[in-house]
Every structure is written in structure tokens, then in C-alpha cells.
Amino acid sequence: MATFDDLRAVALGLPQAEEISYRGEPWFNVGKKTFALMSGPRAILKLDRGHQELLFEIRPETFQPCPVATVKWSYVRLEDLDTDELARLVVEAWSQVVPKKVSRPYLASLTAPA
Secondary structure, X not given: OOOHXXXXXXXXXXXXXXXXXXXXXXXXXXXXXXXXXXXXXXXXXXXXXXXXXXXXXXXXXXXXXXXXOOOOEEEEOHHHOOHHHHXXXXXXXXXXXXXXXXXXXXXXXXXXXX
């Protein structure tokens, strides 16, 4: 079961990511662009549109559209995820907002043979 502390650890381990507080809630940004935040007990992540639509369809108990933002945002129940899945989702959300010159080398390092 993933927790907010897991989300924070992954988010802050990403290049150029920082945590800010907005209306008392933690938001994770690259510059002024947000990629993850907490809203009460749920996380909100900026996922790839095609991936989020698939998740809404096959796991509606865990992933729901965020009605107060653009379609690219998803509510996520952290307790339904394991830490590895959460890490992949946070990296995906981060890659939606960080410049490609930053994300490409980082993502390549994740898949490079050891």
C-alpha cells in the first residue's frame, strides 16, 4: 500500500522537482508547473491522456477524472497502489511537465542495463 510519504520521496527525487504548499496542501512542481498534489486523502496526478483514460476504464475504483481541472488530471487512491506502481505514475506525471531535455536522459537511465 502506497502512502503520501512514498509519493513525496519519489517526487522530490526527480530532477528539478520541488514541493510547495498551496492552501495548506502539498504540491509538487517543476518551476511553476505542477505534476502531483494532494487533495484531502487523494493524490491528483497529471498523467498521459491515453494512459489515464485506460486507467479510468479498467480501474475506476482507484482512478477517477478530476472534475475541477483539465482532462489531463486524475484522482488517485494511493492505498490501492503498491510503491512501484506509484513511482511509475509519479515519474509519468513529472515527465508531462519537465522539459524533454531533462526527462529524456532521466527516463533513459531508468531503462539502461545495469
